[in-house]
Amino acid sequence: MPKPTGEAESKRAKASAERRALILEAAVRCFLEKGYHQTGVRDIAKQAGISLGNLYNHFPGKHDVLVEIATLERVEMTPFLEALVRPAPAGEVLGGFLRAYGHYLAQPENVLLAIEITSEALRKPDIGERFIANRFEIVAALEAVLRRGIEEGEFRAVPDPHQMAHLIVEMLDGGAYQSVLSEANMDTLLDAIDDFVFAAIRRH
Amino acid sequence: MPKPTGEAESKRAKASAERRALILEAAVRCFLEKGYHQTGVRDIAKQAGISLGNLYNHFPGKHDVLVEIATLERVEMTPFLEALVRPAPAGEVLGGFLRAYGHYLAQPENVLLAIEITSEALRKPDIGERFIANRFEIVAALEAVLRRGIEEGEFRAVPDPHQMAHLIVEMLDGGAYQSVLSEANMDTLLDAIDDFVFAAIRRH
DNA sequence: AAACTATGAACGATCGTTCGTTCAATATGG
């Protein structure tokens, strides 16, 4: 067997992939606990249970670890994206999204991680691009629901559905952040968001 | 003259106060350009045109510089707070606030600084308290306007005016952040916010 | 002279990264 690459090599490759995942999980834990800039590469290695040098065998550097995390955030959005294309009355889809996404954001870890990425995105273009891309997908799907609701006569003719979609997401995000910082009740907040949004799109 | 404190001392005190202000301005510039954690104390001193050691004559440390900046942010809120207690129809007051506060936030420096403080507020309680306090004042004033509008029959009976005030502020904040990151048009965004809010509070 | 302001060298700690090395898994030549 001169070239058993189909399966033999995949043994190492798989182990390597597992290590990468291990490092990423460790990094997330560190970033959540201490913040990105307060976390040292040694912290990540120690948390992952590997050596400092070995981390650099799997990632070019600290920055790239965060980039990968920001990229993986995209995967977490898929359930919400799928829920938004559900063939049901637009109002129902929208209401479901508000609750589902709101509950996702209600987990403090998601908020904290988002803030770390958000903050770094301002000065690191590659992270900013990924962040905007993730955000854009959600907004676009939400916008489509709004447009459908308008076409089907369920919602009023909002002047700018795209902007409204943006604002809804930002309301959810901002609310989640406030609920973390000031320990507000996220359920109460979700009720308020629901009322706010539906009052704004209700036909006269 | 054993104690010429009445006027003589105030000369030095004034000079010292000016130095403090100089340092704070320099720090703001640095934090805006590089971010809080990426800014070194030497950077601030150099930007202020003073020596490294002298900075420590005016501030106990780097952290305290940010605390002071977060505190001073409160002053910037007073115009908006005053505008919100204006004795005019609630809808007019609200609309004026949305534009004024929106334009304030449209300046990228205000957004960037807010994010630096926001981010640090998560893990530094004293900064968090100040941030929440500033936010609370705006929200409370806005809530009062909403309640007045409801009482006077101008707005619909929103179930939770406090939460709605929160959400409005978060929409403004989030929108401003997006306008910085993705270079969206803030004017377009403000129009959307205006429409969104007034549609949500309009009576049936 | 006493009190305050200003200076920059110096400190210990920690930063992100690189380095030489070891070692087991894999590919290749016989």
Next chain:
DNA sequence: CCATATTGAACGAACGATCGTTCATAGTTT
């Protein structure tokens, strides 16, 4: 199929830079 290069994972010491802070010293005001 075995012996042998080759590869890449794993390690932790070491590097130079920079971090926030302190300190001894000199200059300036009152």
